[in-house]
Amino acid sequence: MTSNGLAAAVERLRRAIAGADFRDPQARHDVESLIGEIERGAAGGQGPNHELRDRLAQAIRRFEVEHPVVTGCLGQIAAALAAMGI
Numbered sequence: 001m002t003s004n005g006l007a008a009a010v011e012r013l014r015r016a017i018a019g020a021d022f023r024d025p026q027a028r029h030d031v032e033s034l035i036g037e038i039e040r041g042a043a044g045g046q047g048p049n050h051e052l053r054d055r056l057a058q059a060i061r062r063f064e065v066e067h068p069v070v071t072g073c074l075g076q077i078a079a080a081l082a083a084m085g086i
Helices: 003-019 025-044 050-063 068-083
Strands: none
Touching: 003 025, 003 068, 025 050, 025 068, 050 068
């Protein structure tokens, strides 16, 4: 997946969280913060970022039951970053 694919996946995630009913406002904030970190990591063209991958994995586990659409978007982003070497 290219950076365009990543941008599309991030946009899908933004739409998913906009439509999601987060019971915990901090959860929404955490996903939005993760989006910023993803965009900074991709823009920097840096090599593998283990912390970012770990945060993505944690977010996937955290939301997989309550927010499956958000989880799917996060999985797409993780795959896109892996394909880009991040």
